[in-house]
Amino acid sequence: MGTHRFLIIAICTIMLTSTTLIYLDEVNDGENQTPLIMKNYPQYSAANPPALPSHGGVVFAEYVGATWCGPCMSYSSPSLKQLAYDLPNDFTYVSFLNYNGQYPSDDSSIGRVNHIMANSNGYPTTAFADEDPPPAPASSQYYVSGGGGSDTDGDGYADNQFDSQFSNGGNMVNPQNYDIKVTQVTNGNNLDIEIEAEYLGTGTSQVYVYAAVTEKVCTVSYSDGSYPHYCWVAWLTTGGNTNGGGGFQMFNLVANTPQTASWTVPANTAGGGASNTVTVGALMSGPHTSWNDVYVAGNSDMGPMIDLEVSSLAVTNNDWNGDGFVIGDQFSVSTTVTNNGDEAYNSGGTLKIFHVKGPNQEDLIFSDSLQIFSSTGSTQSFQTTFDSSTVSSTVQSTSLRAEIVGLTADKNSGNNAKTSTHNLDYTPTANTPVILTSQEVERGNKISVEVNANSNDKVDDLSSMTPTLFVGPTGTNDMWSTDWIETGPSLRPDGNFYQFTLDAPNSAPAGDYDIKVMFTDERGHVSQDAIKSNAFELLNAKPVIEAYPIPTVKVSTSERISMINHISDAETSNENLIVTSESANFVAWHPDTFELEVLFDKIPINADGEIQSASLYITVDDGVETQSGTLLFNVIESGMPRWETLPSQGFDEGGDISFDLRPYLSDTDNNGNPSSVDLLDISLIDTTHEDMVSASVDGFVLSVSAIDDDVFGTVNINLRASDGLQKSDTTLVVNINGVNDAPTFDTSIFDNQFFIVGQEISFDLDGVITDVDNSDEEARLYSKITTQESGALTYRAALGELTIKFMNPGEHVIFIQTIDRNSDFNEYQVTVSAVSDLPLVIATDENEIGDVLVTVENLNAGGVPTFTFSLHSDIGLKDIRGSFQICSVELGVCYDRQEFTLENGEPSWSVQVKPAGKLHVDLDDELKLGLEGVDSNGINREMSKYHYWFVSDSPDNPTPSTNPESVEEDLTDEQINQKLEELEEELLILNAQINLIIDDDDPEKLQFIEEKDSLIEERNRLECLKSTSDCNSYEGSVEGSSFEFDMMTIGLAGFITLLVVVLSLMLFVRGRDTEPDWNFDAPQYDVLANSSYGGAAQIFQNTMQHNTMHSQVHVPAGPPIPPTGIPAGWTMDQWRHYGQSYLDGKLK
Template sequence: MSTVTRSLSLGLVLLFVGSLLSGAALELNKDSIPTELNDEPVVMEATSPGHPVFAEYMGAHWCGPCHTASANLHSLYGTNGGGGTQSEDFTYISFWESGQTGNPNLSPINRRAHLQGAPGYGGGIPVVVFGDAPQGTYYTSGGQNYDSYYQNGGNTKNAGDYAVSVYQSPNGANMDIEIKATYTGTGSKTVYIYAAVTEETSPETYSGSPNPHPHHVWKKWLLNSGGTGFESVTLTAGSPVTKTWSVPLSTVRAGGGNTALDNFLTVAALLDGDHTSHRNLVSAGDSNMGPKMDIGVSGLTVTNDEGTESYVRGDIVTLEADVKNMGDLDYTSGGSLEFYYKNGAAVTSIDTVSIPTLNAAPGSSYLTGTATLDTSNLPGNVWSTNFGARLIGLNGDRSSSNNVQELGVNHDRTPLAKTPQVIGSNVVERGEYATVLAKGDPNDNVDTIDSMSFEVEVSAAGQDLWDSSIVSGGENVLYRDSPQEGREYIVTPTMSMSAGDYDVRVRTVDSRGQTSDWSVVDDMFELANGRPLIVADPVPTVMCDLSTKVSMEGHVTDPETPLSELLITSTSENFVAWHADTEELEVVFPYDNGCPLGQKGIEIKVDDGGDYTDTGELPYGTLLFNVIENGQPRWAGLPIQVIDEGGSGELLLTQYLSDTDDTGQSVDVSTLSVQIIDNSNPEVIEVELRGNDLGFHAYDDDVNGETVVTLRASDGEQFSDQTITIRINPINDAPRLDMTDIEEFSLKTNRQKVINLNSRLTDVDSPQGTYWVNNPQSTETGSARLVSGDLILDFEEVGTQIVTLSTTDGYATNSYEITVEVFDSVPFYVSKVDDGSGHLYVEMADTYETQTPSASFALTESAPTFTVVTVTWSLCNELSGTCDGIWEYDLDMSRSNTGWTQEMNIPSSFGEGMARSNGMRNMDYIGLSVRAVDNAGQDYKTSETTKWITTEALPAPSEMDDALIEWYVADLLAEIAELEAELAESTNSDDVVSLDARLLELNTKLDVACDDPRADCPSDDLKSSSNDGTSGLNTNVILIVIGVLIVAALLGLMFMRSRQDGFVEPKWNEASLPFHDAVANSMYGGTQELFQQPVAAVAPVAAVAPAAPVVAAPVVAAPVAVAPPAPIAAPAGPPLPPGGLPAGWTMEQWTYYGQQYLDRLNNQP
């Protein structure tokens, strides 16, 4: 071989090898795209990087991942922002889309557009950017933890050379703002002051659940004098520059429990350029960051020399308050602590105390000021007086919210007396008493019925001879918390008091001994004459035909006259005499046609000397005697038995029995038998005999009354009867409230419910009108009212509310509780299972990757009749935490019986078009929230978003069911037809390459699908049009391969002609040719024709050799075919096409044959 030929061969080889090395170098030096994973939640507090860090956050109320981003920024600020527990060098600003007003008007500086226009913006929210980064690590998206970004420096540049301080102080209706920029480096620097007014806590909340408040929400820019951009300043070392603004306090709203003044937060940062581009951020701060000048008053107390928490006019009160330095700077600017009191809006100064120097160091001394006031000159008609301490004449104080303290002190006024009344009958029998209800009004906020007492006095009518010695009681409070509230006093007339009318007077005494005027009631009660009382029980036993004296003690009584002074007479033939000295009545029941056995009565009259002309006769009554024959069992009088309501008792009868035989000799009573003959009132008291014991019990807990039980004792020959009275002691029962259907129920907020309690209120032992329901108490103040017996409920707070009711008759009380579940909206339930549960059943189909899901949904039979149903579909990604689409609309309720279907073509949230034009991606999910109103006007809404998550790629056609493969083939054919139409119209070569690659991929997928016998595919004739599109590529590929073969031939020629150098001609291995790779053949249409061309065809191609370096330089297939021992796996292969690795290819195949694939595309006409 000539030297020229060998040189040419060597040059071609060097050119070929250089192409390979340059391609490999380009591939190896590609910038890797880091994959950022969501940070794990950090439990510990963030560590300061040692300089300020500033972030900008973009989010919206409807965005679920924005909740996380906002909460984590707020948490980081809590530990490392203004007033933070770790440091004060982090702040941020929020550009937040409100549910009420939408996105804020950021003109003339639209930072949202600035953030969205950055190279790092990938669509979607939330976005958090540190240090105005355009892209990269500090340009973040998705909800995550931001501690690591802060700890790693937060993209702040040259922070050691700059500082910014923000001061704000209220000035009337405005907030004066001062921002100072400082530079400590060399030379001079011009910086721009990025500054804005924000709401530290927005009063609005995120939608959904949970729904936290956003923070640091932008409200207004602080601009240059022209209002066109940020203020710029030129800094030199040691010469800070200060800029000032004055902004209306109304710029921000109250929020987070703070007033607008305390919710006013100014945020500032220093940039090395204006706002029109991304700049370096060199420092940042806000008005919460120190040092601060803050002087405040605290610890106000008002003490009374009398030791009470209220005052009576004339008392001396002492006011005391502390003035402390609550900031970070020493205070030396003077001013005073002023004590005062208010009468309405008028403020009267009491005294002032000068404020000394107050140091900021911990443990420094502070001012404790005092003042005294004689309350004699305070108004007498007020119920309370507001005393206060305030700071006046301060200079430089940053916050006025803690400069005033006020404390209300109640005025202890003279009480009032109300008209007393008698409870029960106003006619008092002898030996009885009158119950007087003394009532009063404290006439202030100091005393209550518990701290008030009453003086009660009695006088004979019209005589003004007042006496309190017969008055007792006052311990019991009756009718508490009602208009009739008062204390119970007992008036017990003495036996020496004359019968007739009596006057009563009452006055109120409060806790300080102040007394009201007397309230006098004339003829309040009448003291009646005591009538003698005649009682038959216990019935004494007398023997037939024998005169017997029976003691009348317990049978005849008079409240005013001793028994021995009474005169007892009778017209009965059985009456013998009244023996007053022994208090015995003598009777006889003579033998007449047989002895009159059994109980016999004698009517007697009793004269106590009283005037009974009004009735025309003396008091009278009947005495009973148990007449027995000698030898009969004898009964002693059985005492009256008294039991409580619901109670029981037992009486041993043998102790009241005796017996004799015919000769009068005693007989053992255990031989007697006893039986019950009659029970006069079995509905009230039940009786039974247990041997010789009489048992009895009340029928139930509510019955009252008495019964007379007739008993018979028998000795087998004779018997005798006796009666016993059993009486129920009435116990007052508290009124009862029927709680049926009202113990627990649900109620919507701000919807009134009325319950008629009068119809549910009963009292078994009190007449109608003498019992009532007290004012209700509720866990939500003011939500329960009682009006004319109706309980009116109206709640504003969501949750479980307890309403407490009490019923009383003045003596006994019952308490009840009503549990109300207060809700804003009734939960709306979405069911994924068609089992009749929930309100709306939703079936979501086509949820594989690349598919567009479709939903079929219908109301369940258990759903109420809805008049409005609003559905909100969202499209988000579970992994990234971003939401890209939202779609809200009202359903056509005329189709509520048939249901609805909807394809999930959800509009994008960031412009025109769909959120997913190419179908679902891995871990995408469709979210559904529902709001509805039924025909009763009741609101419903879902408490959480129902999700359908895409987790699976489309299966292989052989694994698809019939319906899915039918859809799959139809979708491929439709997309192929669309691409062919675009190819026919496209004139851009880059577009043609991309479209060809996509078309080739789709045809490959269609071929695989059509191999399934179930697939409904077009015939080969119909498919030829798409295959023709690739014919042009085959020619280019043939040319490329021929070029490669030429290079290989040249190499072979060079080696054969250089045997003296030791080179051995490689052996041809036909099995290593690419056309034997069946997989690759199937991917790009076959290589047999490319690699089995006749050798003679190479010569005509030599004319196109100049084009070979452009087309064939990056080809790596030829060296692999010629020299199999070379390290094949090392090259990374050509760059992947825009659509990624073609379907069905492996990376190994792409390394060998990828360049041929690209060349065919690039040479497509």
């Protein structure tokens, strides 16, 4: 036994340990897969910035590396950068970087690299506070050779190599006794740099000033593309030269007396200019030639930022809303100063506004002192005015500048001023127009002209100036005209010229002409005229022939038509023009009245029957030139209605149209004057195929419809229009398009048809599926009929027979698709119902609706109730069967069931209910009625739920009930506990019965197991009815929760569960003081073994004998419990008696 325990413990331990190792190995693999790949750094803070040093001062370090050095770029450099990024006011350093095989020219100045690298083991080397290198290979707490640290923020670079050095003070000595301030101010193209040192102790102190100009972001990068920071470019103590001689500057400090040193260097000393320049300073105990104590350090980015800015300057012209100005315009000037610094500013300064007249020439027009800026971001505004009368008339522009001066320690002088420039608007100068076409212009030819101008200022260009062009006879002063302009002005795409297109008016005489142009700018300045003399010559004009508007003449009538607006000549009067023609329709020319006489014998009609305008070709002679052209005439009849050609009409077979004839009619009186078509009478003459269409005319509307749905072809309909005196006819062509019709299905065969489950119904589809265009038999062969229930439908297309037999009750959809040989189809969906039985409704009062009327007598405690049944509807109910269940409300169980049958043909029936083993019913009893039968259609009728009666305490007061749950809901905790005790007894009996049956597949054993599950469900339900139950809150918490497990969690949970189970079993065995007393009886009598393992009698030789202690107690099991459990509020006893009705859908 001990060996078995040990083996179990060993196996569980190995399984749990191996799982844990696998999990940890996966975690470690995940951590080691992150490569150091980040290129641009830093962009965010480290995961855990180090603690500040206890001395509270700034830590200073110097770093030497190389662009190709892997540990430099991956560990040391990013760790230094991260410290400076996260703690900008607590740490500063200087980088010396070897690139292209050499260092900056520091080697020829004070040899700082050699100083740092003494005894170094190689790149990278970092020294904190000028730490004295130990003997080679050098490495100590504050003198570090090589990389180190780890990536804590996930950016791919180490960021904590020097955290411990920083937090431990960085090797700084007595920083509390010294103070240093590094100020760097941009001054034009230079940087003014000042270092102020102060001794805070007593007496005096001699210090050496370390002062270096650095690039905040170095201009050279490591080979992986990342950049170091704070790269050394110059020593201030050697005069700001990158390779100057000398060393650190010495100060003899007196306690509490600041001492300063200042330098001016070019702003481009560091790559990237002033914005990328940081000055780093430190106070040391000795010169650069020795290793020293470092007291205090700082850089020009430390400390509060002081930055005042002229953030806006608005200059508004009060006299003009556009661009530019003219001398004398009045301006409103408004400017704003903003505090961009980190703190309030109260150190003085002045805002000044100047009128800048030219280089080194400006007038002060406004000055005011700055007030206190109480916080960062606060502003001050100033306003004044400016009179432009003082501006010189010879300048192109003038400027106003707002500037703040007299500031203290402002670190960004580049934003201390703003300038607003305004251009003076001058009058433009027009240039001489240019003729692009021939200077000899035939009348009717176009003339192209280009013009431009000079704006004389910076306000306007050609797009903001508008040209005005005139044409006049050469030498004129007052005959200028714009009538010649056909198009323009349009600005050429290159913006250099405006273009005009000219065309001579008909009234313009031949001769020479001038062109002039002037320009107007947006301010309204108008230029002088620019004249192009003798720009072109307009040659003699030919006569002009104009066909429109078309005059109207009557057919076969000689008429004289005025030619005014049809014939003209610019130089020749009308009476001197000669008109001739060779046309037979030309009669004569009458120059004295300027009339043309014509005669047309017929009305021109084209091939489509449409009336055309008649044409007459003439020649006009002005004595110098001749011109030929065509005149048009509308020739009309005298009073006859006229038809325009009617467009053919069409529709599909079985269709129709309505066609309005009015738009295609016109009429005139006997003089050819238009007459209203409303007076016309429209009639139908005939139709070529009266067997295809029917046609009628109602007013002006012609209606045509097909005789039936299957005719098609072409039909001519002859129409007549008459005004009472004259008439005219026309023909309308109508096309009837043939359309294939899909077969149809007459779904009325399913009307009022209901199906009985298991009963077959056949339908003859002859005459149900029909096709007007093809044979019905062919349509039946192509058609498809299906339903969702497999095997429920058989369609024999060749026989035209449809057979349906549903095996499942409910609604069923029959899908029908009728198809012809052209694949045209119709689709139908018919919903039918299949029933296995219908509800049977009982009534307890004659006024109620129901199928059976049930009345009861003597339903009181101590009585024997009598129920009377009678038919109450016309459904023809017969074969009526029923049952009564007698139940105890207090115990929640039904203790008797009595079945009965009502003989057919009787008008009424009486049934007495007397409980078995009792002479009467008790006050605690409840009677439940179930009833079923068959109606006249052979369909089963059954009650959907039981009907209840409660036994009353009075003979005159029987109490029906339909809500048994309400009784149990009102049980007290004591009553519930009593029921629970009874349930525990039943469970004990069931367990014994289950254990006595060896075969796990035995139906009786399975039934007992189901009964046991039902009793457990009932026990849980009763527990929830107690007043102290928390079932609702528990259920709510479960429903409100959701869990997500990954596969690793599930695996671990499974092993832990296994371990708990095994250990629990071990503890159970181990907890006994002695080994168990084994039962040496025959195996079939070993109750423990049989109850634990489900029975073992059949696997032993000795067969089990009958024993009274194992006799089976039969308890009705009821139907199986569904996966969702029994209905809410039900008891297990109710489920045993009513569960099957619930599953059959008879109870809800």
